[in-house]
Amino acid sequence: MTKTVWVFPGQGSQSVGMGADLLVVGKEKLDQAEAILGWSIAEKCQSSAEELAKTQFTQPCLYTVSAILADLLKAKGIKPDLVTGHSLGEYTALYCAGVIDFAAGLELVKQRSLLMAAASGGAMTALIGFDRPLLEETVAKTEGVIIANDNSDSQVVISGTNEAVQSICDAVKTKRAIPLAVSGAFHSPMMAEAATKFALALAQVEFNDASVPVISNVDPSEATKSGATLRDLAIKQMTSPVRWRQICNYLAANEFKQTIEVGPGKVLTGLIKRSVPGMALVNVSNLEQVEKAG
Incomplete structure (x- = not known):
């Protein structure tokens, strides 16, 4: 039997028009989302790219669209053996695995997005093509910067103070260095204040044991079904790196x-394609692709 993992995208995978074909089949969740958020997911997904890219809108939109798509796959009898997500996408994975219900998950995503949007100070830059040992050594000896998204052997995002991020870019030769349009140094210790506030929101939400194993961004060494463990990992996620490269290593080692x-874009399957040779890749970002799946 083929072992299958469902992966859920994070911020950066959004696109104008996403979810447009889900207005009827996803009406219940879209209405529920509007009541929680005070604005329409469907309308925001049809707005400008600039508007949709605002963290406080991007995250709830991606969570809701991806959750609807996951529901549709399950309704066809398709089930994963493991779930995971990239940053924000981890919350959709938790919903998919039954750890949190849709409304509670969206309320968490709402609070998370507002706290991250309000963060100020610091910078993030994507680096592509570099000497990894040199990069890791330089980051380790530079105060105020970390590898925040370890996406693949040749693609990372560094996060920290403006000065520290720039010093890494000056010291390490890369094929491309792309500053990200974000308000703060996400997935770094500079998010400590926001993380403390978010922990209060997490404390109010019931975390059930998962129906299928979940692998976390914070600790991808093993998957877990423990709701208590997954809550502890969620508390750490905002200040910890996204270890996507290690998640890919886990998938390869465990013969997935x-x-x-499940969700807009092809970012994660693109990363997995480069990191896990021989993996069969399926994208489900719209109703047509749901109908073809299985």
């Missing part, structure tokens, strides 16, 4: 043969 990216 198929990945289904």
